[in-house]
Amino acid sequence: xTTDKTMLRVLAGETLETPPIWMMRxxxxxxxEYKATRAQAGDFLSLCYNPELAAEVTLQPIRRYxxxxxxxxxxxxxxxxxxxxDVWFVTxxxxxxxxxxxxxxxxxxxxxxxxxxxxSPIYETIKxxxxxxxxxxxxxxxxxAPWTVATYMIAGRGTPDQGPAHALMMENPAVFDALIDRITxxxxxxxxxxxxxxxxxxKLFDSWAGSLSGEAFLKYSLAPAKRIISALKAKHPNTPxxxxxxGGGDLNIGFAKATGADCIAIDQFTDADWAAKHVQCDGPVxxxxxPGHMVTGGQALVDEVKRIKKAFANGPHIxxxxxxxxxxxxxxxxxxxxxxxxx
Ligand code: CP3
Numbered sequence: 001x002t003t004d005k006t007m008l009r010v011l012a013g014e015t016l017e018t019p020p021i022w023m024m025r026x027x028x029x030x031x032x033e034y035k036a037t038r039a040q041a042g043d044f045l046s047l048c049y050n051p052e053l054a055a056e057v058t059l060q061p062i063r064r065y066x067x068x069x070x071x072x073x074x075x076x077x078x079x080x081x082x083x084x085x086d087v088w089f090v091t092x093x094x095x096x097x098x099x100x101x102x103x104x105x106x107x108x109x110x111x112x113x114x115x116x117x118x119x120s121p122i123y124e125t126i127k128x129x130x131x132x133x134x135x136x137x138x139x140x141x142x143x144x145a146p147w148t149v150a151t152y153m154i155a156g157r158g159t160p161d162q163g164p165a166h167a168l169m170m171e172n173p174a175v176f177d178a179l180i181d182r183i184t185x186x187x188x189x190x191x192x193x194x195x196x197x198x199x200x201x202x203k204l205f206d207s208w209a210g211s212l213s214g215e216a217f218l219k220y221s222l223a224p225a226k227r228i229i230s231a232l233k234a235k236h237p238n239t240p241x242x243x244x245x246x247g248g249g250d251l252n253i254g255f256a257k258a259t260g261a262d263c264i265a266i267d268q269f270t271d272a273d274w275a276a277k278h279v280q281c282d283g284p285v286x287x288x289x290x291p292g293h294m295v296t297g298g299q300a301l302v303d304e305v306k307r308i309k310k311a312f313a314n315g316p317h318i319x320x321x322x323x324x325x326x327x328x329x330x331x332x333x334x335x336x337x338x339x340x341x342x343x
Contacts, residue, residue, distance in 0.1 A: 020068035025324030076144025082118035141199030145206035210247015268322025272311035294329035
């Protein structure tokens with residue numbers, strides 16, 4: 001594959017002197033232009049389902065900073081909504097969903113075959129972006145991993161320890177497994193449609209992988225990722241896939257080989273030198289600046305960017321944060337991060 005897109009070159013295994021950079025949640029509330037477009041859309045979900053405005057907010061951080069990749073503007077909770085769950089967002093609090101705690105609740109979900117009735121605007125957003133993005137910018141599609149999506153569908157909200165999902169796993173494994181299975185199938189369909197619409201890379205966010213351990217990690221984080229990735233590779237062999245088993249720690253070792261992922265995104269709690277030795281040895285990695293530096297800035301930000309760049313300099317690396325940028329971040333610190341990296 002010959003390409004000028006630095007992100008795709010790194011995902012194909014190249015080591016670049018200046019790694020490509022993008023940022024989790026790069027379209028978001030820290031940007032005044034995002035807030036203005038969201039106000040125009042009415043609310044967050046209306047923004048996700050409005051292809052013109054969703055494409056606009058995807059492009060905003062590209063225009064402002066010239067990131068090497070754009071991530072589709074959407075949310076991991078659109079899949080539950082497409083499967084028939086009620087989903088809404090409470091301002092200042094976060095997502096709320098109808099809960100799944102019994103076979104009856106599970107039985108109310110719709111089939112995977114129907115999800116495009118809800119999700120087709122997302123594919124429209126991708127098509128708009130394909131014609132509007134600069135030639136050197138890579139377009140990333142995404143979905144939540146089954147475990148992470150299930151934690152929200154079971155509890156009906158974000159939870160500090162994913163307690164309700166762990167409880168269902170113990171008390172009603174048949175319903176829990178059926179839910180993981182349904183989300184897995186929906187995710188294969190959804191990501192495959194994103195790729196067909198023009199996504200050049202897809203990322204699987206397992207934001208709560210860190211609360212699984214031992215057998216449960218293998219069964220509910222690793223195995224669904226492997227199933228999703230092998231189904232996607234069968235249909236779209238040339239589309240790179242990034243896995244993000246956030247909080248996985250030691251379990252990041254061998255995760256790429258075991259799942260078929262082309263790249264592992266590393267969170268900020270994982271030491272970069274350790275990750276270079278134990279994870280990057282198997283292929284490309286992405287990460288892992290602590291998002292707090294986008295709030296605090298200063299010399300510590302510059303030093304950290306340089307430390308991380310150096311730690312990963314001997315292999316393929318995509319620079320990113322260890323998790324999403326927060327709404328209280330200073331947009332100038334994002335520019336400082338980019339300058340320090342490209343310096
Ligand atoms: O710029 C991008 O990264 C692309 C868009 C994107 C959003 N959510 C937009 C969003 C992506 C990739 C996500 C992923 C997502 N959504 C995850 C996985 C990544 C992670 O952060 O761990 C999760 C767990 C969600 C679920 C979700 N969506 C929560 C818990 C919240 C509320 C917390 C918050 O920040 O408000 C959201 C809302 C959300 N998703 C916002 C954005 C820009 C903020 C909504 C707003 O504008 O008010």
